[in-house]
């Protein structure tokens with residue numbers, strides 16, 4: 001088959017690889033119909049995730065058609081169309097039984113870190129990803145969700161990650177009705193966090209970024225107010241002033257380890273002295289009102305970052321964070337899409353055949369051509 005392959009920092013190619021095979025009775029092999037590129041893939045592309053091995057295939061947001069099923073698989077048949085959560089979870093361990101599929105302890109040898117994840121380096125188990133013609137899906141009775149007959153792949157593709165991630169971000173912020181919310185980052189995850197904040201009843205939602213076309217897209221697609229942080233010397237102070245000098249109730253970090261805006265974080269972050277720049281976390285902590293909630297879904301790697309924990313402690317903040325427990329949100333968010341409250345597909349700005357994957361990475365990484373979200377069609 002043809003698949004994307006990592007060739008070192010800032011270098012991906014499309015190469016011939018062996019077709020995936022069933023390795024366990026509960027595996028299926030999918031023929032991939034759509035595979036999206038995520039902000040998390042950019043951390044891999046830029047060489048920032050430990051143990052990203054040469055030749056590995058990225059891709060943890062995909063839909064596919066079942067091509068082959070292991071003999072113990074009961075919930076799927078050849079020809080079924082499915083969308084697959086990015087977490088690989090066993091469904092029966094201590095964490096899975098509590099709905100914490102992102103923390104499954106049976107699918108990653110480094111299980112203290114996270115569950116297994118498709119196409120996300122050997123630090124999350126070394127599984128091959130879905131930016132390929134075919135992909136092996138383990139625990140096939142646990143993760144995949146069948147796509148309803150009357151729905152298209154692209155309508156549900158983002159149930160694999162970014163819609164649930166944005167929703168969990170809003171939920172961890174404890175938005176219950178009437179809150180003021182500031183979302184840092186207007187990438188795909190930020191966009192879904194904004195939508196989810198509205199769905200959960202927020203009274204006011206403000207989004208922060210420095211890329212003008214993304215701010216414009218956030219205003220249009222998510223109906224939020226926006227701020228370009230490059231236009232303010234002290235962004236935290238500026239936002240607090242908008243809320244009687246106190247700050248908003250909730251701040252959400254949808255930026256992660258490659259945040260811009262602070263040399264103090266960018267320099268050690270990009271040279272691996274800290275595990276990525278924790279600028280957005282610091283801005284969330286500084287901006288939110290005392291007693292408020294900070295929710296972090298931007299990705300940071302172990303072991304440590306420069307986080308102003310003393311400020312958080314003295315302000316009495318609640319900090320919550322995790323990889324997204326995708327599976328538990330799928331049915332509920334499918335309903336929001338189906339009933340027309342969220343046009344998930346509407347954030348796709350570019351579609352490419354698999355052979356153009358390197359171009360898609362370049363476009364998304366450099367934010368060229370107003371790129372919001374790229375989707376690959378490996379079997380078009």
Ligand SMILES: NC(=O)c1ccc[n+]([C@@H]2O[C@H](COP(=O)([O-])OP(=O)(O)OC[C@H]3O[C@@H](n4cnc5c(N)ncnc54)[C@H](O)[C@@H]3O)[C@@H](O)[C@H]2O)c1
Pocket residue numbers: 038039040041042043161162165184185186187188189190208209210211214229254255256257258259260261279280296297298299300322323324
């Ligand atoms: N927790 C999870 O389960 C989960 C799932 C998916 C993605 N993620 C992570 O979420 C983050 C965002 O993903 P994405 O796909 O939206 O990526 P993206 O790179 O498209 O978006 C990030 C945005 O943040 C902006 N930005 C940079 N510095 C900023 C700052 N200091 N303040 C505000 N905005 C800033 C960038 O201009 C960009 O628009 C990534 O770190 C990704 O790895 C986490």
Ligand SMILES: [Zn+2]
Pocket residue numbers: 038039040041060061086161162
């Ligand atoms: Zn993702």
Ligand SMILES: [Zn+2]
Pocket residue numbers: 089090091092093094095096097103104105106
């Ligand atoms: Zn488990």
